[in-house]
Every structure is written in structure tokens, then in C-alpha cells.
Amino acid sequence: HYTSVVLSDARDGAQMDTFKPQTPKIYLRANLVDVPAGSTVKRTWVAVKTRVAPANYKIDSSELKVTSLISRVTYNMGRPKAGWPEGEYRVDLFIDNRPAGKVGFKVVK
Numbered sequence: 846h847y848t849s850v851v852l853s854d855a856r857d858g859a860q861m862d863t864f865k866p867q868t869p870k871i872y873l874r875a876n877l878v879d880v881p882a883g884s885t886v887k888r889t890w891v892a893v894k895t896r897v898a899p900a901n902y903k904i905d906s907s908e909l910k911v912t913s914l915i916s917r918v919t920y921n922m923g924r925p926k927a928g929w930p931e932g933e934y935r936v937d938l939f940i941d942n943r944p945a946g947k948v949g950f951k952v953v954k
Contacts, residue, residue, distance in 0.1 A: 866928035887939040895932030
């Protein structure tokens with residue numbers, strides 16, 4: 846499972862749940878506990894409610910195969926060219942294609 850899940854505007858920054866439209870990158874970091882080597886971890890960034898995308902629009906997703914040396918993951922999502930649209934977002938977390946948590950955040954001016 847994932848523990849110590851943190852969203853921030855810096856790779857090792859403090860926990861945040863609200864970001865500005867001009868934020869260059871939003872980072873999510875988390876520890877992996879009891880996730881065996883060979884497992885697949887996945888994250889999906891979702892625009893829950895904004896004025897520019899349909900509800901629950903999947904922005905991006907990626908997977909990583911866990912090795913014996915991986916005990917922490919750091920994901921990031923770069924700012925769109927026009928800036929982050931204001932609204933509600935979340936990151937869905939998976940282990941071996943099974944839901945393993947989610948964390949929400951907002952973008953406001």
C-alpha cells in the first residue's frame with residue numbers, strides 16, 4: 846500500500862492541497878509498504894471539475910514496475926501552456942491495477 850502521500854509544488858516540498866494556475870509542476874510522493882518486486886504501481890491525474898474539461902477527465906497516466914530497490918515513488922505533472930485551469934483535481938493510485946488510494950487538490954487564483 847501507499848503511505849505518507851504528499852502533494853507539493855516542489856519535489857521534496859511541504860504538503861499542499863491548493864495550487865495556483867501558474868504552478869510549474871505538481872508533485873506527488875509516497876512511500877510503498879509491502880509492495881513486492883515485480884508489482885506495478887500506477888498513477889492517474891484526473892480533472893474532476895473544471896470549466897475546460899468534461900467531469901472526471903483523465904489527464905495523464907503512467908505505470909512503473911517495482912524493483913527491490915524501490916520503496917518510494919515521486920510523480921509529477923507539468924503545467925499546461927495556458928496554466929492550470931481552476932477547479933478540482935485528484936490523483937488515483939493503483940497497485941497491480943487495483944485501487945490503492947486517491948488524493949485530491951484544487952487550483953485557485
